[in-house]
Protein backbone atom coordinates (compact mmCIF):
# COMPACT_ATOMS: atom_id res chain seq x y z
CA UNK A 470 0.00 0.00 0.00
CA UNK A 471 1.35 3.45 -0.81
CA UNK A 472 1.80 5.93 1.99
CA UNK A 473 -0.49 8.92 2.20
CA UNK A 474 2.55 10.96 3.27
CA UNK A 475 6.13 9.87 2.80
CA UNK A 476 9.19 11.87 3.86
CA UNK A 477 12.61 10.50 3.05
CA UNK A 478 15.81 12.02 4.47
CA UNK A 479 14.30 15.51 4.37
CA UNK A 480 16.77 18.30 5.13
CA UNK A 481 15.78 21.96 5.30
CA UNK A 482 18.15 24.81 6.10
CA UNK A 483 17.52 28.51 6.46
CA UNK A 484 20.12 31.25 6.06
CA UNK A 485 23.62 31.02 4.67
CA UNK A 486 27.24 30.95 5.83
CA UNK A 487 27.75 31.52 9.53
CA UNK A 488 24.06 32.07 10.18
CA UNK A 489 22.82 28.86 8.54
CA UNK A 490 20.40 26.92 10.71
CA UNK A 491 19.14 23.41 10.10
CA UNK A 492 15.38 23.44 10.59
CA UNK A 493 15.05 19.77 9.62
CA UNK A 494 17.79 17.20 9.55
CA UNK A 495 17.28 13.82 7.91
CA UNK A 496 13.56 13.45 8.62
CA UNK A 497 11.99 10.12 7.66
CA UNK A 498 8.27 9.62 8.18
CA UNK A 499 5.68 7.42 6.56
CA UNK A 500 1.97 7.79 7.24
CA UNK A 501 -0.54 5.20 6.11
CA UNK A 502 -3.84 6.40 4.60
CA UNK A 503 -6.50 7.22 7.15
CA UNK A 504 -4.16 7.58 10.13
CA UNK A 505 -4.23 10.45 12.58
CA UNK A 506 -0.66 11.50 13.34
CA UNK A 507 0.41 14.34 15.66
CA UNK A 508 3.71 16.20 15.74
CA UNK A 509 4.79 17.48 19.13
CA UNK A 510 8.04 19.11 20.21
CA UNK A 511 9.65 22.25 21.62
CA UNK A 512 9.21 25.56 19.82
CA UNK A 513 11.55 25.83 16.85
CA UNK A 514 12.02 22.09 16.28
CA UNK A 515 10.63 22.34 12.74
CA UNK A 516 6.99 21.20 13.07
CA UNK A 517 5.58 23.99 10.90
CA UNK A 518 8.46 23.63 8.46
CA UNK A 519 7.68 19.94 8.09
CA UNK A 520 4.00 20.71 7.52
CA UNK A 521 4.82 23.40 4.94
CA UNK A 522 7.03 20.94 3.05
CA UNK A 523 4.22 18.37 2.95
CA UNK A 524 1.86 21.15 1.80
CA UNK A 525 4.25 22.03 -1.05
CA UNK A 526 4.74 25.56 0.30
CA UNK A 527 8.47 24.96 0.79
CA UNK A 528 11.00 22.72 -0.93
CA UNK A 529 13.43 20.55 1.03
CA UNK A 530 17.15 21.18 0.37
CA UNK A 531 17.60 17.45 -0.01
CA UNK A 532 15.51 14.33 0.40
CA UNK A 533 11.95 14.15 -0.82
CA UNK A 534 8.35 14.54 0.26
CA UNK A 535 5.60 12.59 -1.46
CA UNK A 536 1.84 12.57 -1.04
CA UNK A 537 0.35 9.39 -2.47
CA UNK A 538 3.50 8.94 -4.54
CA UNK A 539 3.25 12.35 -6.22
CA UNK A 540 4.88 15.66 -5.29
CA UNK A 541 3.04 17.92 -2.83
CA UNK A 542 2.41 20.40 -5.63
CA UNK A 543 0.77 17.76 -7.81
CA UNK A 544 -1.24 16.64 -4.78
CA UNK A 545 -2.39 20.23 -4.20
CA UNK A 546 -3.43 20.62 -7.84
CA UNK A 547 -5.52 17.47 -7.43
CA UNK A 548 -7.06 18.86 -4.23
CA UNK A 549 -5.70 15.96 -2.23
CA UNK A 550 -4.33 18.29 0.43
CA UNK A 551 -6.18 20.47 2.89
CA UNK A 552 -4.52 22.91 5.28
CA UNK A 553 -5.93 24.40 8.47
CA UNK A 554 -3.57 27.17 9.59
CA UNK A 555 -3.15 28.42 13.14
CA UNK A 556 -5.36 31.42 12.40
CA UNK A 557 -8.56 30.70 10.49
CA UNK A 558 -7.88 33.03 7.49
CA UNK A 559 -11.51 33.36 6.40
CA UNK A 560 -12.35 35.96 3.77
CA UNK A 561 -14.00 38.81 5.72
CA UNK A 562 -16.45 39.80 2.95
CA UNK A 563 -17.93 36.31 2.52
CA UNK A 564 -20.41 34.73 4.92
CA UNK A 565 -19.67 31.38 6.55
CA UNK A 566 -21.31 29.30 3.86
CA UNK A 567 -19.55 31.14 1.01
CA UNK A 568 -16.20 30.84 2.79
CA UNK A 569 -16.66 27.13 3.33
CA UNK A 570 -17.75 26.38 -0.23
CA UNK A 571 -15.20 28.61 -1.96
CA UNK A 572 -12.57 25.88 -2.54
CA UNK A 573 -15.28 23.68 -4.06
CA UNK A 574 -16.08 26.30 -6.64
CA UNK A 575 -12.55 26.85 -7.95
CA UNK A 576 -10.43 24.52 -10.10
CA UNK A 577 -12.97 21.81 -10.80
CA UNK A 578 -10.66 19.98 -13.20
CA UNK A 579 -8.77 18.78 -10.12
CA UNK A 580 -11.31 15.97 -9.69
CA UNK A 581 -9.93 13.97 -12.62
CA UNK A 582 -6.35 14.37 -11.39
CA UNK A 583 -7.39 13.22 -7.97
CA UNK A 584 -9.02 10.06 -9.26
CA UNK A 585 -5.93 9.25 -11.30
CA UNK A 586 -3.61 9.60 -8.30
CA UNK A 587 -5.81 7.73 -5.85
CA UNK A 588 -6.81 5.14 -8.42
CA UNK A 589 -10.46 5.90 -7.73
CA UNK A 590 -12.77 4.64 -10.42
CA UNK A 591 -15.79 6.67 -9.55
CA UNK A 592 -16.41 10.20 -8.58
CA UNK A 593 -16.84 10.58 -4.84
CA UNK A 594 -20.25 11.78 -3.78
CA UNK A 595 -19.94 15.47 -2.89
CA UNK A 596 -19.69 16.35 0.77
CA UNK A 597 -22.88 17.94 2.04
CA UNK A 598 -21.53 21.21 3.35
CA UNK A 599 -24.72 22.00 5.24
CA UNK A 600 -24.50 18.73 7.15
CA UNK A 601 -20.86 19.48 8.02
CA UNK A 602 -21.76 23.00 9.17
CA UNK A 603 -24.55 21.59 11.29
CA UNK A 604 -22.21 19.00 12.80
CA UNK A 605 -19.71 21.70 13.62
CA UNK A 606 -22.39 23.68 15.46
CA UNK A 607 -22.53 26.40 12.80
CA UNK A 608 -26.01 25.63 11.51
CA UNK A 609 -27.35 28.97 12.76
CA UNK A 610 -24.34 30.96 11.61
CA UNK A 611 -24.18 30.10 7.89
CA UNK A 612 -25.11 33.61 6.80
CA UNK A 613 -22.91 35.44 9.27
CA UNK A 614 -19.69 37.22 8.32
CA UNK A 615 -16.44 36.14 10.04
CA UNK A 616 -16.37 39.38 12.08
CA UNK A 617 -19.70 38.34 13.67
CA UNK A 618 -18.26 35.03 14.92
CA UNK A 619 -16.23 34.14 18.01
CA UNK A 620 -12.67 32.85 17.53
CA UNK A 621 -13.84 29.29 18.14
CA UNK A 622 -16.61 29.60 15.54
CA UNK A 623 -14.15 30.99 12.98
CA UNK A 624 -11.81 28.10 13.62
CA UNK A 625 -14.70 25.63 13.18
CA UNK A 626 -15.58 27.27 9.87
CA UNK A 627 -11.94 26.89 8.77
CA UNK A 628 -12.06 23.20 9.70
CA UNK A 629 -15.32 22.64 7.82
CA UNK A 630 -13.82 24.46 4.82
CA UNK A 631 -10.86 22.08 4.86
CA UNK A 632 -13.05 18.97 5.20
CA UNK A 633 -15.51 20.16 2.56
CA UNK A 634 -12.88 19.58 -0.12
CA UNK A 635 -12.71 16.01 1.08
CA UNK A 636 -8.93 16.19 1.10
CA UNK A 637 -7.20 12.88 1.37
CA UNK A 638 -4.56 14.46 3.60
CA UNK A 639 -5.43 17.19 6.05
CA UNK A 640 -2.59 19.26 7.55
CA UNK A 641 -3.39 21.17 10.74
CA UNK A 642 -0.93 23.54 12.43
CA UNK A 643 -1.96 24.10 16.06
CA UNK A 644 -5.54 24.79 15.01
CA UNK A 645 -6.89 24.98 18.56
CA UNK A 646 -4.04 26.72 20.36
CA UNK A 647 -5.84 30.06 20.78
CA UNK A 648 -8.96 28.51 22.32
CA UNK A 649 -10.06 27.90 25.90
CA UNK A 650 -9.97 24.37 27.28
CA UNK A 651 -13.71 23.64 26.89
CA UNK A 652 -13.99 24.96 23.35
CA UNK A 653 -10.87 23.04 22.52
CA UNK A 654 -12.26 19.74 23.80
CA UNK A 655 -15.51 20.25 21.96
CA UNK A 656 -13.63 21.01 18.72
CA UNK A 657 -11.54 17.89 19.25
CA UNK A 658 -14.82 15.93 19.43
CA UNK A 659 -16.04 17.50 16.22
CA UNK A 660 -12.75 16.92 14.47
CA UNK A 661 -12.75 13.24 15.47
CA UNK A 662 -16.34 12.94 14.25
CA UNK A 663 -15.54 14.40 10.84
CA UNK A 664 -12.34 12.37 10.60
CA UNK A 665 -14.27 9.21 11.38
CA UNK A 666 -16.88 9.98 8.71
CA UNK A 667 -14.50 10.97 5.93
CA UNK A 668 -11.50 8.69 6.68
CA UNK A 669 -9.04 11.50 6.02
CA UNK A 670 -5.34 11.16 6.81
CA UNK A 671 -4.47 13.87 9.33
CA UNK A 672 -1.10 15.38 10.21
CA UNK A 673 -1.69 17.57 13.24
CA UNK A 674 0.72 19.90 15.07
CA UNK A 675 0.10 20.57 18.74
CA UNK A 676 1.87 21.64 21.93
CA UNK A 677 -0.70 19.87 24.09
CA UNK A 678 0.25 16.39 25.24
CA UNK A 679 -3.36 15.55 26.22
CA UNK A 680 -4.61 16.66 22.81
CA UNK A 681 -1.99 14.57 20.99
CA UNK A 682 -2.84 11.43 23.00
CA UNK A 683 -6.57 11.90 22.70
CA UNK A 684 -6.63 12.44 18.94
CA UNK A 685 -3.81 10.38 17.52
CA UNK A 686 -3.03 6.90 16.30
CA UNK A 687 0.61 7.92 16.40
CA UNK A 688 2.48 10.73 18.16
CA UNK A 689 5.77 11.88 16.61
CA UNK A 690 8.12 13.59 19.08
CA UNK A 691 10.60 16.10 17.63
CA UNK A 692 13.71 17.78 19.07
CA UNK A 693 15.39 21.05 18.06
CA UNK A 694 18.87 22.10 16.90
CA UNK A 695 18.76 20.45 14.47
CA UNK A 696 15.04 19.75 14.06
CA UNK A 697 14.50 16.00 13.90
CA UNK A 698 12.25 13.14 14.91
CA UNK A 699 13.36 11.46 18.12
CA UNK A 700 10.41 9.20 18.87
CA UNK A 701 7.37 7.67 17.23
CA UNK A 702 4.79 6.44 19.74
CA UNK A 703 1.70 4.47 18.74
CA UNK A 704 -1.32 5.24 20.91
CA UNK A 705 -3.08 1.98 21.48
CA UNK A 706 -6.33 3.26 23.01
CA UNK A 707 -9.83 2.31 21.86
CA UNK A 708 -12.01 4.66 19.82
CA UNK A 709 -14.26 6.54 20.04
CA UNK A 710 -12.11 8.60 22.38
CA UNK A 711 -14.71 10.46 24.38
CA UNK A 712 -14.43 12.27 27.71
CA UNK A 713 -14.41 8.96 29.62
CA UNK A 714 -10.96 8.38 28.19
CA UNK A 715 -9.56 10.98 30.60
CA UNK A 716 -10.41 8.68 33.52
CA UNK A 717 -8.41 5.80 32.09
CA UNK A 718 -5.01 5.15 33.61
CA UNK A 719 -3.66 4.10 30.20
CA UNK A 720 -4.42 7.58 28.87
CA UNK A 721 -2.33 9.14 31.62
CA UNK A 722 0.43 6.58 31.13
CA UNK A 723 0.76 7.77 27.51
CA UNK A 724 0.76 11.38 28.68
CA UNK A 725 3.57 10.61 31.13
CA UNK A 726 5.56 8.76 28.48
CA UNK A 727 5.32 11.63 26.01
CA UNK A 728 6.12 14.22 28.70
CA UNK A 729 9.24 12.26 29.53
CA UNK A 730 10.30 12.04 25.87
CA UNK A 731 9.65 15.76 25.42
CA UNK A 732 11.73 16.49 28.47
CA UNK A 733 14.57 14.47 26.93
CA UNK A 734 14.04 16.29 23.62
CA UNK A 735 14.56 19.66 25.34
CA UNK A 736 18.00 18.54 26.44
CA UNK A 737 18.97 16.88 23.18
CA UNK A 738 21.10 19.19 21.08
CA UNK A 739 24.06 18.77 18.80
CA UNK A 740 26.31 19.97 21.58
CA UNK A 741 25.07 17.33 24.01
Ligand SMILES: Nc1ncnc2c1ncn2[C@@H]1O[C@H](COP(=O)(O)OP(=O)(O)OP(=O)(O)O)[C@@H](O)[C@H]1O
Nearest residue numbers: 483484490492511512513514515516517518519696
Ligand atom coordinates in the same frame (compact mmCIF):
# COMPACT_ATOMS: atom_id res chain seq x y z
N1 LIG B 1 11.27 31.42 6.60
C1 LIG B 1 12.22 31.19 7.52
N2 LIG B 1 13.41 31.84 7.48
C2 LIG B 1 14.36 31.62 8.39
N3 LIG B 1 14.23 30.76 9.42
C3 LIG B 1 13.09 30.09 9.52
C4 LIG B 1 12.00 30.28 8.60
N4 LIG B 1 10.98 29.45 8.96
C5 LIG B 1 11.40 28.82 10.06
N5 LIG B 1 12.65 29.19 10.40
C6 LIG B 1 13.43 28.67 11.53
O1 LIG B 1 13.38 27.26 11.47
C7 LIG B 1 13.23 26.70 12.77
C8 LIG B 1 11.98 25.83 12.80
O2 LIG B 1 10.84 26.68 12.68
P1 LIG B 1 9.36 26.14 12.73
O3 LIG B 1 8.47 27.29 12.52
O4 LIG B 1 9.24 24.99 11.81
O5 LIG B 1 9.29 25.61 14.23
P2 LIG B 1 8.03 25.02 15.05
O6 LIG B 1 8.46 23.69 15.56
O7 LIG B 1 6.83 25.09 14.22
O8 LIG B 1 7.96 26.04 16.26
P3 LIG B 1 6.65 26.57 17.07
O9 LIG B 1 6.28 25.47 18.00
O10 LIG B 1 7.20 27.78 17.82
O11 LIG B 1 5.60 26.92 16.08
C9 LIG B 1 13.18 27.86 13.74
O12 LIG B 1 14.47 28.04 14.30
C10 LIG B 1 12.83 29.06 12.86
O13 LIG B 1 13.40 30.23 13.35
Ligand SMILES: [Mg+2]
Nearest residue numbers: 516517518642
Ligand atom coordinates in the same frame (compact mmCIF):
# COMPACT_ATOMS: atom_id res chain seq x y z
MG1 LIG C 1 5.03 26.20 14.30
